[in-house]
Amino acid sequence: MAAMLSFLRRKPTPDPLASPRWPAIGRAMPLLQGLTAEEWERLEQRMRTFLADKSFNAVQGLALDQDKLLVIAAQAALPVMNLDDSAYHGWFDVVVYPTAFVSRDAWRDEIGLVHEGEFEYAGMARSDGPLLLSWPDSQAGPALDGWNLVIHECAHKLDMLNGSANGFPPLHAGMSQTDWTRAFERGYRDFCRRLDRGERMAIDPYAAENPAEFFAVLSECFFELPHLLHTEYPAIYTQLREFYRQDPGMRLPVIGVDEAGWYDN
Numbered sequence: 001m002a003a004m005l006s007f008l009r010r011k012p013t014p015d016p017l018a019s020p021r022w023p024a025i026g027r028a029m030p031l032l033q034g035l036t037a038e039e040w041e042r043l044e045q046r047m048r049t050f051l052a053d054k055s056f057n058a059v060q061g062l063a064l065d066q067d068k069l070l071v072i073a074a075q076a077a078l079p080v081m082n083l084d085d086s087a088y089h090g091w092f093d094v095v096v097y098p099t100a101f102v103s104r105d106a107w108r109d110e111i112g113l114v115h116e117g118e119f120e121y122a123g124m125a126r127s128d129g130p131l132l133l134s135w136p137d138s139q140a141g142p143a144l145d146g147w148n149l150v151i152h153e154c155a156h157k158l159d160m161l162n163g164s165a166n167g168f169p170p171l172h173a174g175m176s177q178t179d180w181t182r183a184f185e186r187g188y189r190d191f192c193r194r195l196d197r198g199e200r201m202a203i204d205p206y207a208a209e210n211p212a213e214f215f216a217v218l219s220e221c222f223f224e225l226p227h228l229l230h231t232e233y234p235a236i237y238t239q240l241r242e243f244y245r246q247d248p249g250m251r252l253p254v255i256g257v258d259e260a261g262w263y264d265n
């Protein structure tokens with residue numbers, strides 16, 4: 001039994017949020033402003049889980065120190081702050097690059113021909129596990145401009161909880177599949193139509209790529225420019241508020257379309 005008992009013992013790991021630098025790092029992130037004390041507590045709990053459960057690998061010479069881990073973990077924790085502690089289950093590796101990285105991919109064109117090529121990415125949520133992030137893009141995330149790489153990739157991970165990413169993640173009990181589908185399908189069609197008309201958009205046109213990217217990009221917008229999303233697509237805002245079980249519009253300052261900036265398409 002002694003062997004069994006010693007097998008069960010685990011060395012206590014230091015609390016990463018005990019770092020004297022964490023409070024200042026957290027307070028400097030505009031994304032986190034307005035959280036109540038209770039929400040901070042839940043955010044920190046999800047950060048602890050994320051930091052304990054995932055294996056972080058810095059590649060291509062990047063030095064991944066505690067401060068960088070805290071910046072990434074805070075952004076990853078925010079969307080799941082009010083969700084089950086196991087929302088990010090089923091994958092383990094986070095790979096952090098010193099810059100955007102190149103990945104070889106295949107895609108099928110409109111007539112079905114398969115092409116291969118190398119593309120540059122700021123981040124990627126791979127269906128076979130790892131979450132890949134460029135550190136400069138992860139660091140730029142917390143500014144309130146509607147662009148947040150970590151939230152984008154984590155939204156894909158939530159979407160993948162019921163299969164491949166398609167913009168239809170598993171919904172909570174009480175949420176309506178019909179309402180979700182109607183809101184997102186209508187929104188996606190409208191978004192693509194507006195882009196086709198050449199309309200200037202304050203939401204990243206990359207959302208038009210496919211329904212999975214639409215969900216991920218609008219999730220970024222929900223957490224950074226909630227008032228803008230609410231104005232543009234109120235039905236989607238309602239669905240995301242129910243899905244993420246929080247209402248960033250209640251805690252973040254109102255940033256209008258002009259302040260948020262425009263994307264050229």
Ligand SMILES: [Zn+2]
Pocket residue numbers: 152156212213216
């Ligand atoms: Zn994406």
